[in-house]
Amino acid sequence: MSETLLACRDCGQLHRAADALLPGHRLACVRCGSSLSRYPPIPLDAALALAATMLILFLLANVYPIFVVSLEGRAGQDLLISGPLRLSEYGGPFAGLGMLVAGLSFVVPIAWMCLVVSVLAGLRWGDRALHARFAPLWKTALLLYPWGMLDVYLLGTYVAYTRLAQSVETTVATGGYALGALVLVQALLVLTVGQQRVWDLIADPRRFAPRPGEPWIACEVCQLVAAVPAPDMPHAAQRCPRCASRLEPRRRGSLAATLALTTAGTILYLPANLLPVMTLVRFGRVGTYTILGGVEELLLLGLWPLALLVFFASIVVPMAKLISLAWFLHMIRRRSGRWLRQRTRLYRLIDFVGRWSNIDVFMVSILAASLQFGLLTAVDPEPGIVSFAAVVALTMLASTTFDPRLMWDAGEGDAA
Ligand SMILES: [Zn+2]
Numbered sequence: 001m002s003e004t005l006l007a008c009r010d011c012g013q014l015h016r017a018a019d020a021l022l023p024g025h026r027l028a029c030v031r032c033g034s035s036l037s038r039y040p041p042i043p044l045d046a047a048l049a050l051a052a053t054m055l056i057l058f059l060l061a062n063v064y065p066i067f068v069v070s071l072e073g074r075a076g077q078d079l080l081i082s083g084p085l086r087l088s089e090y091g092g093p094f095a096g097l098g099m100l101v102a103g104l105s106f107v108v109p110i111a112w113m114c115l116v117v118s119v120l121a122g123l124r125w126g127d128r129a130l131h132a133r134f135a136p137l138w139k140t141a142l143l144l145y146p147w148g149m150l151d152v153y154l155l156g157t158y159v160a161y162t163r164l165a166q167s168v169e170t171t172v173a174t175g176g177y178a179l180g181a182l183v184l185v186q187a188l189l190v191l192t193v194g195q196q197r198v199w200d201l202i203a204d205p206r207r208f209a210p211r212p213g214e215p216w217i218a219c220e221v222c223q224l225v226a227a228v229p230a231p232d233m234p235h236a237a238q239r240c241p242r243c244a245s246r247l248e249p250r251r252r253g254s255l256a257a258t259l260a261l262t263t264a265g266t267i268l269y270l271p272a273n274l275l276p277v278m279t280l281v282r283f284g285r286v287g288t289y290t291i292l293g294g295v296e297e298l299l300l301l302g303l304w305p306l307a308l309l310v311f312f313a314s315i316v317v318p319m320a321k322l323i324s325l326a327w328f329l330h331m332i333r334r335r336s337g338r339w340l341r342q343r344t345r346l347y348r349l350i351d352f353v354g355r356w357s358n359i360d361v362f363m364v365s366i367l368a369a370s371l372q373f374g375l376l377t378a379v380d381p382e383p384g385i386v387s388f389a390a391v392v393a394l395t396m397l398a399s400t401t402f403d404p405r406l407m408w409d410a411g412e413g414d415a416a
């Protein structure tokens with residue numbers, strides 16, 4: 001029986017698994033406990049059907065309004081693209097924010113869906129000999145995935161909708177239902193596709209397995225364990241034979257980049273929380289809101305579950321990310337071996353939840369787009385939201401550049 005080699009992406013531990021890849025089985029790393037590989041027990045055709053459904057739902061979510069607002073006989077509507085268009089009218093940094101929102105809620109999701117459909121359809125119907133050609137497409141899809149934020153956008157829409165419903169008549173429209181269904185289908189797709197299964201269909205990892213005793217290296221992108229290329233080999237040989245990513249023992253420049261991004265995020269955290277993020281004009285009365293002010297407003301309206309959610313996503317999560325990353329860097333510097341498992345788990349958690357901090361960015365964009373009734377009722381974005389979006393983006397980049405295996409490397413000699 002041929003065995004499959006698996007290297008843990010969190011601590012670098014190598015595993016030899018004989019029957020590793022049985023459908024439905026989950027393997028955990030013996031050293032840090034992280035999940036290694038999982039083959040969902042559902043055929044890939046199901047994932048392909050879900051991906052195709054997503055494209056149709058995305059079309060509906062773009063053509064029809066997400067919700068309709070009406071005030072004193074005048075009506076406004078919110079399309080997926082309304083927010084970015086409205087923000088671009090303000091110019092300057094707000095136009096940049098508009099582009100960010102358009103990227104996260106429109107460009108990246110549609111690109112991701114097209115890539116997933118092409119790869120799955122290609123593996124389903126394409127010539128087996130040509131499967132390797134899908135490697136760059138699948139690599140791009142995995143890279144884009146965390147930046148496609150329709151799920152976060154949906155929650156932002158819900159918060160915006162709930163706040164609007166307090167002052168104007170608001171109705172969910174076809175686009176809103178399509179967006180809700182889309183997020184559900186996407187969650188099912190991510191659960192059923194099995195990214196490692198797709199990689200193994202693109203190219204069987206056993207073809208590239210190092211001989212026993214030969215030094216090995218794990219590809220960070222496709223998790224392939226391959227023989228270490230000799231330093232005098234040509235440039236192309238220094239790349240992963242499956243996905244062509246650079247083969248490096250650890251992410252290069254990880255610590256310096258994480259430190260720089262974390263520092264920048266910490267500096268911007270203050271203006272992001274102290275400056276107002278939006279102005280709300282309601283029947284001639286003008287109120288400005290900070291991030292915390294928005295949470296207070298939700299509390300005053302009696303919407304405490306929503307207030308708690310926004311408080312966690314907007315205030316607790318970015319701060320927890322900055323503190324955790326600073327702690328990881330400090331522990332690596334001290335070459336400490338304490339709490340390695342806990343630190344690894346915390347790293348995966350902050351890396352996973354970080355994107356949800358964008359709820360407020362989307363909410364301000366949606367409110368600005370849909371509430372434009374002149375002096376009567378209108379929302380304008382304020383500079384705080386630009387700093388806030390920058391903090392979220394910087395902390396996401398910081399946790400992406402951080403290589404958790406460095407914590408294990410540094411703590412190796414430490415008995416504690
Ligand atoms: Zn591990």
Ligand SMILES: [Zn+2]
Nearest residue numbers: 219222240243
């Ligand atoms: Zn690779």
